[in-house]
Amino acid sequence: MTLGIVMLCHTALHRAAQVARHWAVAGCPVVIHFDRRVPDSDRAELVAALADLPDVRFSARVACEWGTFSLVEATLIATTQLLRDFPGADHVYLTSGSCLPLRPVAELQAYLAAHPGTDFIESVTTADVGWTIGGLNKERFTLRFPFSWRKQRRLFDGYVTLQRLLGVRRRIPAGLVPHLGSQWWCLTRRTLEGILQSPDRARHDRYFRRVWIPDESYFQTLVRKVSAKVESRSLTLSKFDFQGRPHVFYDDHLHLLRRSEAFLARKIWPDADLLYATYLAPADPAAARPEPNPGKIDRLFAKAVERRTKGRPGLFMQSRFPTxxxxxxxxxxxxxxxxxxxxxxxxxxxxxxxxxxxxxxxxxxxxxxxxxxxxxxxxxxxxxxxxxxxxxxxxxxxxxxxxxxxxxxxxxxxxxxxxxxxxxxxxxxxxxxxxxxxxxxxxxxxxxxxxxxxxxxxxxxxxxxxxxxxxxxxxxxxxxxxxxxxxxxxxxxxxxxxxxxxxxxxxxxxxxxxxxxxxxxxxxxxxxxxxxxxxxxxxxxxxxxxxxxxxxxxxxxxxxxxxxx
Amino acid sequence: MRTGVAEPRPPHACPVGTLPEPSGGLIGLWQAYRQRLGRRRLLARAWLHRRDLTCVTDRTAAVRATDILCFICLRNEARRLPFFLAHNRRLGVRHFLIVDNDSTDDTAAILADAPDVSVWHSAASYKSSRFGMDWLTWLMLRHGHGHWCLTLDADEILIYPYWQTRPLPALTDWLDQQGRDCFGVLTVDMYPTGPVSQGAHDPAADPVESLGWFDAGNYLVQVQPKLGNLWIQGGARARAFFADSPRKAPTLNKTPLVRWHWRYAYVNSTHALLPPRLNRVYDTGGGELTSGVLLHSKFLPEIIARSAEEKTRGEHFADGAQYAAYYDRLVDDPVLHCAASTRYTGWRQMEALGLMSRGGWI
CATH class of the missing domain: 3.40.50 (Rossmann fold)
Incomplete structure (x- = not known):
């Protein structure tokens, strides 16, 4: 079996190139999508650096803005290209330029082979999601979001309030049950083709174009319609702080990442030389192959949230002075x-x-x-x-x-x-x-x-x-x-x-x-x-x-x- | 060791448990307007004092947009500079912009040899340039815009959570991601085991090797409602020298790391800034923000000679006469170490003691 990799890149391109090479050398075809806002010179440099690898391709470019459909569009374009160019690929793994494989590619391939026909994608109904920030989960699907959350925050918030006030609702297309989950998935060819070639594709795309953060809901929702077997978890270790921003991993997280036994981790700090050197080095075939268990390191993250939000009672210092x-x-x-x-x-x-x-x-x-x-x-x-x-x-x-x-x-x-x-x-x-x-x-x-x-x-x-x-x-x-x-x-x-x-x-x-x-x-x-x-x-x-x-x-x-x- | 400080004399400062709400309405607007005027006055002063500076070496053309810059005003720091530069280079500072206030030792030679240092010379009065802040404000206005800028004294060693494994760009990237553009620290006075004259010191070595002790839990915290900045005093100096006049004890909180905008200005050393939003380096909801510590190597043996000189120069305090007794105590070769002193072992210890915090940074 062959595993295809889709990479969405916008910064730290030299690291993305290293990881792409790692995948390609291990026999995984890679399709890289560059944010259109990446300067052409940077892109050209990277393309040249990977020119010796025939199985690394570059997709058409979309300007990506966080929280909008452009990210889904980029994914759709790159995935379509991958399925078309590499007919042998029967799994596609969506990654970003700051993802790092933590275990040898062969182990991931063996794991996928041991779970044939399984889609690894976190997919949770909106009622059960506990991790969305800002109180928008069901409303992501029923309100309209024409304004940028990052650049036009007041308009964004004002328009949400207005819609709530007026009771305006969008209708969720028939047959769709909104699901949310991590953006990083690994899906089978059969499932992806089901989504990409669906007769309702245009209708779905039109609907999701106005959904808030569709990269966390497009595939997560549609997979429920077409997949034979959904394993609702992401194979990528990705942790968020209490405000929903992703945690970054540094060199001193090496032992932590080892303990997680996850296949991939995100985000890696671009200058974490030790992590890149360690994990992109040739694999040691004698190593054990445990089941991924990211829960092992959850305690640490829970403690960090507590330190950040509750602090140490009775302590008054330069960064804690409570009312x-x-x-x-x-x-x-x-x-x-x-x-x-x-x-x-x-x-x-x-x-x-x-x-x-x-x-x-x-x-x-x-x-x-x-x-x-x-x-x-x-x-x-x-x-x-x-x-x-x-x-x-x-x-x-x-x-x-x-x-x-x-x-x-x-x-x-x-x-x-x-x-x-x-x-x-x-x-x-x-x-x-x-x-x-x-x-x-x-x-x-x-x-x-x-x-x-x-x-x-x-x-x-x-x-x-x-x-x-x-x-x-x-x-x-x-x-x-x-x-x-x-x-x-x-x-x-x-x-x-x-x-x-x-x-x-x-x-x-x-x-x-x-x-x-x-x-x-x-x-x-x-x-x-x-x-x-x-x-x-x-x-x-x-x-x-x-x-x-x-x-x-x-x-x-x-x-x-x-x-x- | 330019720690000269014109202590603020606020109408009042609010102790633990009484954090005031910022004024709203017309009063709030009026205050904001006053602060704006104050900020522009500081920038105007910097502009006027630009003539005090003569450029010695300007290598700022090599500075790239993402570089972290370090601004210092110093005088006769040849004994500290080698380690200071090495430490900050290791942290990831890419360029040093230094005002040399008429050094008479080897300082100029050390600076001239360094490839990542730009030097301006000034023979004008330290005191009348707001303890060097007018000069630095001018340099920051010219060169700091858009950069993360670190403003330090030569006797301050910055440490922060994970500093040995994560250079400053990791910290500033993370602050950027959190939407924060300032970073608060506490100055901790380090001192030797015996009289301060005993701590032998090699300029290239970490001063903390000979100054291994500090006071762990006697810091007095208040907030100054006008600019919303904290006012932390205490530590070894307050205990040993200011027990009878604690109000005069040195201010220990600083905000040395800021993503600079040319419109910003430090008000009082690096203790407070305008606009006041930058003083919110602390969490008011009970949580902790990420913060660091400046290990203060003031108490190296040369402090004795230096204090005698400073007392006669009178360049270090707005009201120098009030601090004559303080200088006399320093010249007397004081012992700061006591049975309650704590030996420094590293940032994790500092964090456990509550002198800094990793906040939500894992």
Whole structure:
């Protein structure tokens, strides 16, 4: 049997010549179609380069424009010529100038001989196509497209919208069921003759002349009328990005292409010297002959689409800066923020590091300097402990910190004494878990032993800041996970909230908590609160502390230094 | 090492998470008109400053329409030029158009011998020519139209995804196919293990061999709504020298690779361009565009002598006095390396760290 090759060329003609020679030497007749826009000098050069090969012919030329019938016309002309000039050819493979055979021609010939009478052409009904870009698939067949998509985009789009608006439809010729598929096929002589010599040919051509991208539908549709056996897949490996543009293969894809085990690949970068040298070299007959399996490399392409369209969440860099709605307010990984706990417990910090299996920082947003875990001065990635540098761009500071320590849960303390501009980000970040004991900021002030009259204003200031933060967290736009206790409620039963914290931060912790952090002795705190009231301040965030009268009762109750159950 | 930068003082810059919508309506039109005026002013400046340039060697007749061109303004870079030229030739740069700002070392001799270099000489002030940008704008206007143009400093080594196996024409073909005509990068300061005076260096060798370290994750990102360009600062210099005045820290984002049109103009070094559409080298929908890194070899041993000279010349900053302390620190032979430094291993590492991206390029 003989395999005929039709090549559509418009650029990188020297590569096309190399590939044509490769086919011809292996015994495949080749008909080359040049885009009429290829300069005559370039064409003449190529024709001269292939002059020694009698089985390489050149067809009449059509000016080809992407997305129009001219590509189908070029194919029809070249195919007709091939079938006429080479009566022995019983399969025709449509290729482009940037296609490269990945396996020896003999293997392809053997493969086709093993599947006699089979047409290899991807042909999918419009309802089932998932890969068309821009929402045009069925409409490719029912609307009119007189304008160039590349050069007259606005007219193109406008005319499509107009037709949709007016409800104008073209009638699909009787007997045709629209199918779409890859442009690159390998069809049998019988099928091609059925299409080319069909009595309805003129009617079909007239119809497809106004179909959008007919090179992906002309043969794919008509083959269904005439073929005895359609194998709906292309033997050419051809990958598209998420906008429908073909991926280009480079030298470093050699191993990838080998793994695909496809017969041909498109598009090859014209300067990929290694690929051309490797694949156009004489074949090694001892090599195995596996079934083509382009699916093997699909994962890589899926990953590239994901990187291009979704990116890496929480990363802000020179080519990724999303709007808020598209992930602009999101750190790379979940993290915990603790407000009030360090004031309420003596040893909360080491306890948390133990039970949550996390890196626990101090007050990252403290006014004097950044308190990294282990009191480091420069944290991972080169983050400085300078408060000025941090406050210059607090969001970048935080997103960098979380990004730099991917794979390790980060927790830090926060409080009304810290630099507050980061709160907007924290509240809107779905990766933030905020644990707040409101009003606990008063404990260190109370323990300082300074007269109430002196610290009254300070308590009021901190209360105002914390109240604003809490109000922000209770707004409907908040995406962070928030757990809020008033100091009084928390002190009432600290065990339950602490369990909740561990469950939130480290849900897979196998063992139950065997120890609890020890709480500051709050004896006398209630009278401190009352004293603040007496001084004219209104402490609200601490909750309802038992008043003076209940205090004795409280003192006789259980110790506040909670121990393990 | 012409990294002189007149820092922009925008009315405001928007941090992560608050990307502003471009203004529409009359305000948008008014802004577009202002930007058009600004662009024409820059082109007029370039035209006026053309007289500063004296042609030394003009080999641009050999440039073909598809060639990638490289534009540089430099002074006393004989220690860096051999590797710089070799690296960019390997990447596929076909012609170098160089403004020599009155070098006193072997720079002129090195350039005279190279067959793919055209040289213009200028003895005029670097500062008053917008840190060399007026000269380069003029050369780009004359020679860059229609070409992919790479505008670099001599101490910047461009790397991008797959750079060892895919030369620049592969990248630019791909950008063309994507309908993109600009390419964004981050400048990463490279530094040696000990004091900067210790990094011995052979001019023909890759400076990264002696400057093997960098800061991996302390880059501060904002967007400047006026031109829509990013404003990235941070890195080793911000950490070591600008911790108390971060706003003055050097700008690190650049757009060095552009398919040029004679009407375009760089506004501020290569950090921002007009028309502002060219500043959109980043994706705003959450995805990543393809981007690269400039490995910055500023911290070779000669920086000490050079900083002392620059401090007295005062040609490198719009407000040089503000940067006196910075120069003093450089002259003091600083150690930039710290426990949190990362050793450079290649572009794949840079990509994994989020300092560049392959985007959708496979």
């Amino acid at each position: 808020k709605a598209r992930g602009g307010n999101r750190a790379a990984a979940p993290y915990g923020v603790f407000e009030g706990f360090a004031d309420l417990f003596e040893d909360f910090h080491p306890w948390l590091a133990r039970v949550a299996e996390a890196r626990v920082h101090g007050h990252l947003f403290a006014p004097n300097r950044v308190h990294f875990a282990e009191d480091e001065t420069i944290f991972k990635g080169g983050l400085s402990d300078s408060a000025t540098l941090r406050d210059y761009n607090p969001r970048s500071f935080l997103t960098n910190l979380i990004w730099n320590s991917r794979g390790e849960r980060q927790c830090f303390h926060f409080g009304p004494n810290d630099a507050q501009p980061i709160t907007l980000f924290l509240a809107a970040d779905p990766n933030a878990t905020l644990m707040i004991v409101s009003g606990a900021f008063a404990i260190p002030l109370w323990r300082s032993g300074r007269p109430v009259a002196d610290i009254r204003a300070e308590v009021a200031r901190l209360q105002k800041i914390e109240a604003e933060f809490i109000a922000l967290l209770q707004a409907p736009e908040t995406k962070a996970r928030v757990r809020l206790w008033s100091l009084a409620d928390f002190v009432e039963d600290p065990v339950e909230p602490l369990h909740q914290i561990v469950d939130d931060l480290n849900p897979r912790a196998s063992h139950r908590m065997t120890e609890l952090p020890s709480m500051v002795d709050l004896t006398g705190f209630a009278s401190f609160i009352q004293e603040l009231r007496n001084q004219g301040m209104q402490p609200v965030l601490m909750g309802d502390f038992p008043t003076e009268i209940d205090r004795t009762q409280l003192r006789d109750g259980p110790s506040h230094s909670q121990q393990a159950k």
